[in-house]
Amino acid sequence: MRPRPYRDDMDAVLMEPIVTTSGRFYVVVAILLSFILWGMFAYSYQFRHGLGATGLNEPVSWGFYVTNFVFFIGISHAGTLISAILRICNAEWRRPVTRMAEVITVMVLAIGAGNILVDLGRPDRLLNVIWYGRYQSPLLWDATSISAYFTASTVYLWLPMIPDIAILRDNVKKRRWFYRILAIGWQGTEKQKKVLQRGITIMSVLVIPIAVSVHTVVSFVFSMTLQPMWHSTIFGPYFVVGAIFSGIAALIIAMLIIRKVYHLEGFLKPVHFHNLGTLLLAMTLIWTYFTFAEYLTGFYGNEPEEMKVFWSKFNGPYAPYFWAMVVCNFVIPIGVLSYRRKHTIERTLIASIFICIGMWLERFIIVVPTLANPRLDYGVGEYLPTWVEWGETAGCFALFILFYVLFTKIFPIISIWEIREGREGLHELNQRVRGYLPDEVEPPLAQPVSLKI
Numbered sequence: 393m394r395p396r397p398y399r400d401d402m403d404a405v406l407m408e409p410i411v412t413t414s415g416r417f418y419v420v421v422a423i424l425l426s427f428i429l430w431g432m433f434a435y436s437y438q439f440r441h442g443l444g445a446t447g448l449n450e451p452v453s454w455g456f457y458v459t460n461f462v463f464f465i466g467i468s469h470a471g472t473l474i475s476a477i478l479r480i481c482n483a484e485w486r487r488p489v490t491r492m493a494e495v496i497t498v499m500v501l502a503i504g505a506g507n508i509l510v511d512l513g514r515p516d517r518l519l520n521v522i523w524y525g526r527y528q529s530p531l532l533w534d535a536t537s538i539s540a541y542f543t544a545s546t547v548y549l550w551l552p553m554i555p556d557i558a559i560l561r562d563n564v565k566k567r568r569w570f571y572r573i574l575a576i577g578w579q580g581t582e583k584q585k586k587v588l589q590r591g592i593t594i595m596s597v598l599v600i601p602i603a604v605s606v607h608t609v610v611s612f613v614f615s616m617t618l619q620p621m622w623h624s625t626i627f628g629p630y631f632v633v634g635a636i637f638s639g640i641a642a643l644i645i646a647m648l649i650i651r652k653v654y655h656l657e658g659f660l661k662p663v664h665f666h667n668l669g670t671l672l673l674a675m676t677l678i679w680t681y682f683t684f685a686e687y688l689t690g691f692y693g694n695e696p697e698e699m700k701v702f703w704s705k706f707n708g709p710y711a712p713y714f715w716a717m718v719v720c721n722f723v724i725p726i727g728v729l730s731y732r733r734k735h736t737i738e739r740t741l742i743a744s745i746f747i748c749i750g751m752w753l754e755r756f757i758i759v760v761p762t763l764a765n766p767r768l769d770y771g772v773g774e775y776l777p778t779w780v781e782w783g784e785t786a787g788c789f790a791l792f793i794l795f796y797v798l799f800t801k802i803f804p805i806i807s808i809w810e811i812r813e814g815r816e817g818l819h820e821l822n823q824r825v826r827g828y829l830p831d832e833v834e835p836p837l838a839q840p841v842s843l844k845i
Contacts, residue, residue: 406804424794431787434780443513445780452763452775457511459755464504468497470639472603476596487810488659493643494549499795501542530612537609548595554578555809607635620697621762630682637675638751641744669740673729680722700765710761720750
């Protein structure tokens with residue numbers, strides 16, 4: 393039995409971005425390519441002149457590149473954790489959302505890892521990890537966990553796409569050979585469906601601990617050192633919470649752009665943004681708790697080296713970045729999302745944009761102030777990024793957006809078969825909901841009441 397073609401207008405809407413291309417698509421691609429070319433020129437300049445072309449120095453040997461690395465790896469948690477948890481919980485409202493989240497994971501992982509290559513100065517130094525790597529180093533833990541995470545996330549993205557790829561194979565003339573390879577002979581038989589569901593369930597369970605371990609290991613790169621404000625036992629869960637926080641915000645922004653550009657208002661409804669906005673509010677409170685606990689512990693300990701970093705953030709040269717982070721990650725989200733009945737799409741978008749900005753700033757003030765105030769008697773350092781770092785940062789963000797745009801032109805950004813399955817399973821859903829409710833019982837017959845005095 394071959395997969396059925398479009399069966400109604402809803403399927404056609406999801407296929408529309410693939411079969412037709414407007415002039416606006418080429419304009420967007422051209423703009424993104426201009427930023428990518430700027431980033432490529434900046435990297436070529438750095439490659440010829442060395443890291444001296446950047447603002448990196450001693451003692452501040454990490455800057456924008458490591459900030460971008462931690463930020464992009466954090467955003468990747470949007471796909472695996474949100475999608476996997478919603479699948480395991482069998483949340484029906486997940487169906488239009490999961491693929492958008494899973495695509496983010498795979499793409500930002502590649503870009504985040506690429507920032508480490510840029511930070512090395514000479515990319516051939518990556519071979520040292522292979523030839524001379526030692527597992528006593530958290531840096532090698534990082535390389536291992538990210539490689540495993542990228543592999544698992546790619547498989548987790550591809551498995552639910554197989555039925556949709558088969559639909560494209562049978563209905564789209566362009567790239568049919570490509571779809572035939574990725575569909576791996578899918579015919580939609582009952583046996584194939586059972587195997588696919590089993591595989592998706594297994595990967596959903598596997599990617600959750602892998603995702604948590606990845607950002608925990610990223611935090612170990614900092615906390616396993618003795619640098620002030622880094623050597624903290626709370627860094628593992630703190631980084632994981634921040635990753636989920638920024639990942640949800642990035643997912644909401646991507647959903648709104650896709651909804652507007654491809655006119656998918658019938659699929660991405662206000663309820664999806666309301667639910668994600670509620671989750672974003674909860675993560676705002678959790679992130680604020682971890683941040684407060686982290687800085688309160690350092691302040692109460694009053695260790696001289698740590699207090700130099702502490703005051704450089706609160707009222708020193710990095711105070712504007714720190715308080716901008718507080719406003720973006722706490723003040724604005726609380727003010728915008730606190731009223732449950734007013735989780736409008738616009739308010740959720742505003743909160744998400746500010747959170748993405750604030751979480752990038754959070755990574756920056758974790759990395760730079762500590763290096764600028766080392767524990768050794770080295771002197772206070774300064775870090776001013778040059779046009780090279782700005783160019784490569786702009787190129788990274790443009791490359792991520794370009795990858796996402798190209799994906800929407802090759803594959804359905806909303807799963808067709810999952811939407812079909814959800815519509816066909818309405819009866820089963822009603823039965824499942826009824827199973828949660830208490831059984832109806834007949835009221836007992838009224839008995840005469842006798843009063844004894």
